[in-house]
Amino acid sequence: MKREIQVSAFIIFITLGYYLLNILALGFLGAEFLSIPLTLLLPASILIEREKPNPISRATYIFSMLWLVFMIYLLTGWALIQFIWFFMDLPWLKVLTVSSAAVAVAYGVFRAARPEIKFVEIPFPVEESLRFVQLSDVHMGTVRSAGFLKGVSGAVNRVEPAAVLITGDLLDGSRPVDSSILSTLKTEAPIFFVSGNHDTYAGDFRATVSDAGMMCIDQSVIEFEGIQIIGVGYSMERHSIPAILDMLDFDEDRPALLLHHLPVDWEDARERGIDLQLSGHTHGGQFYPFNIIVGLMFPFLRGLYSDSGSFLYVSEGTGTWGPPVRLGSSCEITVIDLVPLRGCDEGNSGDLHLHG
Template sequence: MILVFVLVLVVILAILGAAHWYVWRRLVRDTTVVRSRWRRAGNAVFIAGPILAVGALAGEQAGLPHAAARVVAWPGYLWLALLIYLFLGVVVGEVVRPLLRLWLARRAEKSPALTAPASDTTAASQGDAMPSEAEAVDTVSETDGPLGVSEESVRVSRRVFVSRVVGGAAAAVAVGTVGAGAFGVLNGPSVKRITVPLAKLPRSAHGLRIAVVSDVHLGPILGSGFCRRVVETINGTQPDLIAVVGDLIDGDVEDLASSVEPLRGLRSKLGTFFVTGNHEYISGVEPWVTKVRELGMRPLRNSRIELPGFDLAGVDDLAGEDDGAGPDFAAALGDRDRSRAVVLMAHQPVNIYDAVDQGVDLQLSGHTHGGQLWPGNYIAEMANPTNAGLEKYGDTQLYVSRGAGAWGPPVRVGAPSDITIVELASLQA
C-alpha cells in the first residue's frame, strides 16, 4: 500500500513538474531575454508558485499550524487553478501560433514597410540563451517594457513577437477565468429548485421542501464568513427540512470551531440532518460527528427516522470502509415499512446501486462538485454514475448537488455552487 502511494505521488509530481516546465517555457523563456528583469520575475513566479502549491496541499497534514496553513492556502491553491488554465491556454496557443506567424509573413510580403523585420542579431551578442528562438532574437534592453518594445522602436523578431502575443492572451484569459471563478465561490452559493415526484408519498407530504447542502468544505480558505452566507441562504428559503450530505469541513474540530459556529443558526420545521462524507473521515470522523450534534444537527449513521409522510435514512461514507465501517444499508433500511416512501442521504452518488436494491425512492448526494473546474466535469462524469442533477435508475431517483463550497482552489469554472431546494410531490395530489 505504501509503495502504491509513493508511486502515485511520484507520478503526480512528475505531471505537475512537466506542466510547470511547459508553461514556463512558453510564457517566460520564449518571451524574455536572459538576465532581463522580466525573465527574473517570471522565474521567481514559477519557483514560488509550485512551492506554495505544495504547501497548500500538504498544509496541516504536514503539521503546519492552522494560521500558517491559511496564509499558504490562498496563493497556493489559486496558483494551482491558474496553472490549469495557463496550461490549457498555451496548448491552444500551439494551434494559434503558426497561423499568426503565417499571417504576419504574408502581411510582410504585401507591405514590407509596415512590418518590423526580424532581427539578425545573434543570441550571443545579447547574452540570450533561448534555443527555440536562436534564429530570431530580440534586441531589447533592460529598460524595455514587458513586451520588449521601447520608445526607440526596438526591433522585435516575428517569432518572439508571436510568442508574446499568444502568451499574453493565454495569461489574460487564465487570470480572468480564475478571477471570475473565485468571485463566484466567495460570493456564496445560489439557490436551485427542483420538484421530484414520489409514487409512495402521501398527499399530506405533498410540497415538502428539503434544502440539500453538500461539500461546503469549511477549512483554511472558506471560514466563518462563508459559513454565515450559506446559513443565511438556506434560512432564506424557509425549508421544511435540511439535509447536509457530507464534506462539511476540511480540518480538525479545534481549528475550525469558530468557522462552523454559524451552523448553529440553521432553521427548519423538521430539523437538520447530517451524513458523513469522505473528508469527515480524513479530518477525524468521531470528533466531527460529536461537533455537528452539538451544533444542533442530527447525524444519521446507517440509521433512519420516520417523518410525516416518509422515512429519512442516512448511511456513512464509503471512506469509512478503510476503518471497518462505511455504509450499512441493511441497518439503515432493512426493517423499514416498504409501503412508505424513503429518502436516502448518501454522500457519494455511487451508492445508488445499493439504493436501488433496497427500493429507495430518492437518494440525495454530493461529492462530485459538478467537476468544479472545467474540464474536470468530464473526469467527474467518468468516475460517478451522475455528475450533477436528477437522474432515474429503475424506480429510484438520484439527485446530485454540485455543492455549496469548493475543495482546494476556491474557484469554480463551469460548475456553479448551489444549495438545492428539492420539493417532494405526491402523485395523489
C-alpha cells in the first residue's frame, strides 16, 4: 500500500509539472489546444505500462518522455535567444529555437543508445590483477528491453571479466520484466547483484534475478578470488550502511569490496575497512540541466574518488531512466581492473587511470 501511494503521488507530481510545461511550450508553438491531450498521454501510458503493457502504451510512454525533454530545451533555448537578441520577436528565431531543441533531443537519443566501455585501474590489496565489470542502472522495462541487454552482454564478454557486479536498478519498475529477458545477459562469469530503489518497484525482484542465474547479495558477504564482496541492498532508511556493515560478518583487515546502489556513506565504509565501494544511482545527471541539480544532491556524482587509500567509483549508469536521452553524460559499461598495491602510492589519485 505504501509503495502504491508513493507511485500515485509521483504520477500526480509529474503530471502537474508536465501540464505546466505543455502550456508554455504549446503556447510558444501556437497550439495551446493540445495541452490537455498531450499531458494526459503521460500518466495514462505510465499506468497502462504497469498493469497491461502493450506496444501502444510503450510507444506513448517513450514519445511523452522525449516530448518532455524537447519542451525543456525549447523553453530554455527560447529564453537564451531572447536574452541574446533583446526580446526581438522574429520568425527565424522561433525556427532556430525549435530546430535546435529537436537536434539536441535527437543527439541525446543517439548518445543514450550507445553505451561506452570505460576502463578504470585501481590499486587494491590483491596478489594478482583481477578484472570486474560493473553494470548499474540498466533500467530494464519500458525503454530498455532484451535487445539492449544483448548488446551489453556482447560487450561484457569481449573484456572477459572474472565477475560481473550489478550495483542496482537492473529493473526499472515501469513494466513487468521476467527472468527470460534478464537471461539475455549471458556470460560465463558469475553475476553478483545488489538492489536499487527501482528494483523495489518491480515486485519480487529477488526471484526474477535469481531465476535469471544472477546472485542477489543484499545484506550479505561472499568470498571471491580472495576478496570479500559485500552487498548492501537499497533501504528506505537513509545512511543505512554503518548499521548494516556492523551487522555483517567480515574481516576489516582483509580485502573488502562494497556494492551499494547510492554513492553515500563512503566515509563510514572507509572507517569499517572497505577498500573500494562501487555505486551508481546518479546517472551522472543524465542530461542538462539536471546534471547541475543532481550534482548538488550527490557530491560524488560520477567517476573515481580516492581518500586515505580507499576508493569510490560512481557509475553514470548503463541505461537511462525516463527519457532515453544523454547530454553531458554517457551510458557506460565499466571495466574495473584491480591491480596489486606494490609500487603504488595508495593515497595518490595520480596513479589511477580512467580510459574512455
